[in-house]
Amino acid sequence: MRLGYPCINLSLSCRSSTTFRLSSFSAERFRSTVSANLQCLSETLAWNSASGVLFFRITSGLIPFASHPVNSLGWQDEFRKEFRHIGSFIRENRMRVSMHPDQFVVLNAKNEGIVERSTAELLYHSDVLDLLGTGSEAKVQIHLGGVYGDKAASIGRFTERAEALPRRVLKRLVIENDERLYSLMDCLAVHEKTGLPVVLDTLHHACNNNRESMREAILLAGKTWRRQDGPPIIDFSTQEKGRRLGTHAQTIDLRHFRTFLSQVPDPGDRGPDIMLEIKDKDRSALKALRLVMALSKTGKTSRRHP
DNA sequence: GGAAGTCAAGTCTCG
DNA sequence: CGAGACTTGACTTCC
Numbered sequence: 001m002r003l004g005y006p007c008i009n010l011s012l013s014c015r016s017s018t019t020f021r022l023s024s025f026s027a028e029r030f031r032s033t034v035s036a037n038l039q040c041l042s043e044t045l046a047w048n049s050a051s052g053v054l055f056f057r058i059t060s061g062l063i064p065f066a067s068h069p070v071n072s073l074g075w076q077d078e079f080r081k082e083f084r085h086i087g088s089f090i091r092e093n094r095m096r097v098s099m100h101p102d103q104f105v106v107l108n109a110k111n112e113g114i115v116e117r118s119t120a121e122l123l124y125h126s127d128v129l130d131l132l133g134t135g136s137e138a139k140v141q142i143h144l145g146g147v148y149g150d151k152a153a154s155i156g157r158f159t160e161r162a163e164a165l166p167r168r169v170l171k172r173l174v175i176e177n178d179e180r181l182y183s184l185m186d187c188l189a190v191h192e193k194t195g196l197p198v199v200l201d202t203l204h205h206a207c208n209n210n211r212e213s214m215r216e217a218i219l220l221a222g223k224t225w226r227r228q229d230g231p232p233i234i235d236f237s238t239q240e241k242g243r244r245l246g247t248h249a250q251t252i253d254l255r256h257f258r259t260f261l262s263q264v265p266d267p268g269d270r271g272p273d274i275m276l277e278i279k280d281k282d283r284s285a286l287k288a289l290r291l292v293m294a295l296s297k298t299g300k301t302s303r304r305h306p
Numbered sequence: 307g308g309a310a311g312t313c314a315a316g317t318c319t320c321g
Numbered sequence: 322c323g324a325g326a327c328t329t330g331a332c333t334t335c336c
Contacts, residue, residue: 015331021312021313021332021333022314023313023333024333067314067315068315070314102316103316104314104316106317109316111316145317146318147317147318181318
């Protein structure tokens with residue numbers, strides 16, 4: 001079981017998602033920004049490795065305007081060496097990376113233009129993971145999209161569009177339950193049709209479910225992952241008190257995390273990888289890591305930890 | 307130099 | 322139908 005956090009390390013001063021306004025776009029600006037972002041990604045992964053954090057979500061902002069028509073630069077070729085270098089580090093340290101395109105990627109949209117832009121964005125995410133030389137265990141995680149007043153039809157469109165994607169995108173694609181529209185059950189139904197693995201988001205599941213217990217949910221989602229997909233991914237978060245339902249906690253609630261761990265059937269070497277969606281990022285990741293280490297020492301998880 | 311305004315992209319809800 | 326939430330930073334302009 002590896003632990004991770006998304007996109008930004010708050011202990012470092014660099015950001016791998018620095019960008020600029022579309023109106024400021026120039027080849028110059030683009031190159032210097034990408035170069036700095038890759039450098040920061042490299043530093044972040046080095047920090048992670050040294051800290052024992054072996055799972056990381058790479059920001060979608062790594063290559064600004066990657067899928068935008070304004071950008072006709074062959075960034076894939078231009079930065080091939082840098083990507084390969086970072087990729088080697090990931091492999092050598094047995095780390096796992098993933099990506100999570102944001103809300104603008106809606107595969108089941110009714111508007112074809114949106115579907116085209118979404119597809120281009122998915123290709124960009126796949127490019128990054130391909131250039132790093134990662135295998136199909138490095139995932140690109142999306143939600144099912146909108147409902148448009150007819151969930152069955154919308155799920156149907158998602159399935160069609162997903163199946164039409166290029167293989168190199170499809171082999172990385174995974175679907176995640178959301179807090180309002182599509183529950184774990186809905187995702188499992190899409191899995192039945194498409195074979196896409198399901199990422200369980202624990203906070204979304206608590207908000208939007210069909211009465212499955214957390215233990216049951218973990219098992220059901222876990223079964224959708226094949227060997228070539230790597231260990232199942234689970235997004236863990238706690239509700240921030242006094243805020244809208246679904247708001248991520250500012251810092252990790254270790255009691256809650258420990259309860260969650262007790263519901264994971266097989267933590268240890270072969271267990272799921274856990275992405276901690278907590279606002280203070282690396283700080284909570286370290287706290288969680290220390291807890292897992294302590295538990296494994298006292299034998300309170302079911303398996304030995306490396 | 308600091309403050310205020312703005313940013314590629316989508317969907318849903320509310321007024 | 323249009324604005325705001327979602328969620329947040331930081332880029333950019335303005336003074």
